[in-house]
Amino acid sequence: MEQQDKQSAVVIGASGGIGAAIVAALREEGAFATVHALARTAPDENHLDLEDESSIAAAAARIARGPAPGLVIVATGLLHDGERGPEKSLRDLDPAWLARNFAVNAIGPALVAKHFLPIMPRSGRSVFAVLSARVGSISDNKLGGWYGYRASKAALNMLIRTLAIEEKRRNDRAIVVALHPGTVDTDLSRPFQGNVRPGTLFTPDRAALQLLDTIDALRPPDSGKLFDYEGIEVAP
Numbered sequence: 001m002e003q004q005d006k007q008s009a010v011v012i013g014a015s016g017g018i019g020a021a022i023v024a025a026l027r028e029e030g031a032f033a034t035v036h037a038l039a040r041t042a043p044d045e046n047h048l049d050l051e052d053e054s055s056i057a058a059a060a061a062r063i064a065r066g067p068a069p070g071l072v073i074v075a076t077g078l079l080h081d082g083e084r085g086p087e088k089s090l091r092d093l094d095p096a097w098l099a100r101n102f103a104v105n106a107i108g109p110a111l112v113a114k115h116f117l118p119i120m121p122r123s124g125r126s127v128f129a130v131l132s133a134r135v136g137s138i139s140d141n142k143l144g145g146w147y148g149y150r151a152s153k154a155a156l157n158m159l160i161r162t163l164a165i166e167e168k169r170r171n172d173r174a175i176v177v178a179l180h181p182g183t184v185d186t187d188l189s190r191p192f193q194g195n196v197r198p199g200t201l202f203t204p205d206r207a208a209l210q211l212l213d214t215i216d217a218l219r220p221p222d223s224g225k226l227f228d229y230e231g232i233e234v235a236p
């Protein structure tokens with residue numbers, strides 16, 4: 001990436017399994033002047049709660065005063081919370097849980113885009129990437145279930161497509177993408193790791209490197225799409 005050393009990188013969801021590993025990998029690489037690690041649980045200036053737009057706006061305003069963010073990665077997500085897990089069948093549908101899925105998995109990342117895309121460089125390469133999931137692919141859905149997570153990730157993928165079109169008018173080299181990290185050993189996947197084929201569960205560190213390699217290989221025509229951790233496009 002050109003001039004990365006004069007730019008900042010921003011990771012949102014830095015307290016998560018994959019988010020923390022991405023922050024560590026970016027700091028280890030040392031390509032950016034600053035790596036901002038934002039999280040709901042972070043104090044003061046690094047605090048960002050996706051369900052509180054003013055905290056997103058405040059974080060963007062602060063970061064805009066320093067080196068422009070050439071890379072923004074949204075590594076947040078919700079699959080289960082306490083007793084609440086993804087729906088096994090129709091009878092589990094609950095409006096409040098569906099709305100929460102959409103708030104965290106789709107609306108929150110879109111609000112991050114609303115406040116962060118305008119402070120990203122107006123020319124040259126920039127990457128705004130959100131962690132989505134293959135289960136948000138409508139054509140790939142052969143198993144059913146997980147209504148809220150699937151639907152909110154599908155909505156996220158559509159939001160990314162729409163954001164990419166608008167962002168291209170501002171900077172024709174900007175890349176706005178969704179990424180599927182694979183199955184990664186984190187709190188999010190832990191209750192569901194029973195069915196994972198041996199050898200296909202990544203550590204967060206490995207997942208972070210695979211995602212950063214995927215991002216490095218992206219080109220402007222890739223904007224608006226969903227890619228997996230090997231850089232292969234996932235059909236909508």
Ligand SMILES: NC(=O)c1ccc[n+]([C@@H]2O[C@H](COP(=O)([O-])OP(=O)(O)OC[C@H]3O[C@@H](n4cnc5c(N)ncnc54)[C@H](OP(=O)(O)O)[C@@H]3O)[C@@H](O)[C@H]2O)c1
Pocket residue numbers: 013014015016017018019039040041048049050051075076077078104108131132133134180181182183184185186187188189
């Ligand atoms: N792990 C997998 O196998 C897998 C597979 C496919 C896709 N993904 C996707 O990868 C992304 C990262 O997942 P992960 O495995 O790293 O999960 P994780 O360890 O559970 O991390 C989730 C992160 O999201 C944050 N978050 C949740 N609600 C938030 C809110 N309202 N405001 C701000 N932050 C919020 C959490 O913050 P707190 O610490 O404050 O809760 C945490 O930092 C998600 O989008 C997930 O859907 C993961």
